[in-house]
Amino acid sequence: MNAPRRNMMLADALAQVGAVGLFMFSILAAVPKSLRHYRETVRQVWFVGAMSLVIIMTCGLFVGMVLSLQLYYVLTNFGGTAALGTVVALSMFRELGPVVTALLFAGRAGTSMTAEIGLMRATDQLSAMEMMAVDPMSYVVAPRFLAGILAMPLLVCIFNALGLLGAHLVGVSWLGLDNGTFWGNMTSTVEVWSDLLNGVWKSAAFGAVIALIATFQG
Template structure:
């Protein structure tokens, strides 16, 4: 509970530093590239295989009830509503969140943050806020890429391998998926997950003990707490959005 309260106070400090971080716009763009573009490989690869497995399993189950034509619909709804934002957030926490924590933790261990304060540079505005903004911007985009690759993988399995008609696959999907109810709600989840995962990563890095062991523990805490917070927040948002 003490950690949750400290993280909440840290969030208020970061939000207060966001206007000042606009002076460091190039740093924000660099962080978006680092946490977003550099995560594309793992997001695309995992999305392709998740969609392939999802299509294979759902085709097998739905064919028992004579509803194999609805495979594309169920895959799309599962991805847009739940799997896309959640799995992307978990991958984001494992790849980008740990990097953010380790980078800021090393800055703390080598007194770089203290040096910024000595030079009248606000570390929250130059270090924490750009990374926080980058996570909020990058994660929804990564979730869209994940969904696209997953649907492509499901199409390859259901249509190219199992013989489902391609027109049926796409027509049922487009007829059943609603933009505002399904797609937009998934985007809102991605924005919330990006804020939570990036906040936890920056908080653990900023408050870590200035030792190598402290940085290691902070990195581990980032993955654990980000995963728990993502799944818990997913339940809460699902209950409210549906």
């Protein structure tokens, strides 16, 4: 690839990043006005959150089961099966929960937001809103952006809860680990502020990024 073509591709990439940045500032400026349309925000939270529960719960359960099964046999080599609940909980709360939920959220809710806004643009619905003195940024885009930020932490909590349930089913009910040991070591090691809430903040950031990209592409 020659140098002019590489420079052109780099310039296009930088222009795209700049456009996304300006679009984000437009959304943030429209957020105060979008609070008047709180019902639309609530509807979007239901659409991107509640409608994604089935896939989130299913994947959370099986991720917890597989993680517990694999870690049990690894910890057996070191005589540390008592730490199974702790390792699963820390893995889910810190990394796996936010990351896997974000991937599922982008695949289901992100694509639906992009398609919906793209259809509204193709059918000139956004232009019609502007003609009726309705700001599309505050009525269409900002509620979806806020819904992504609000729904992601809730979905991550549900994903983590089902993951721990799956880990308990495998570790305690199937492999015979003591129930008190499973929960006791977990509750004594996992901290709310440093482990649980860090994952929640991370999930909110993922939700903002996914909603920003989805609405921008739409």
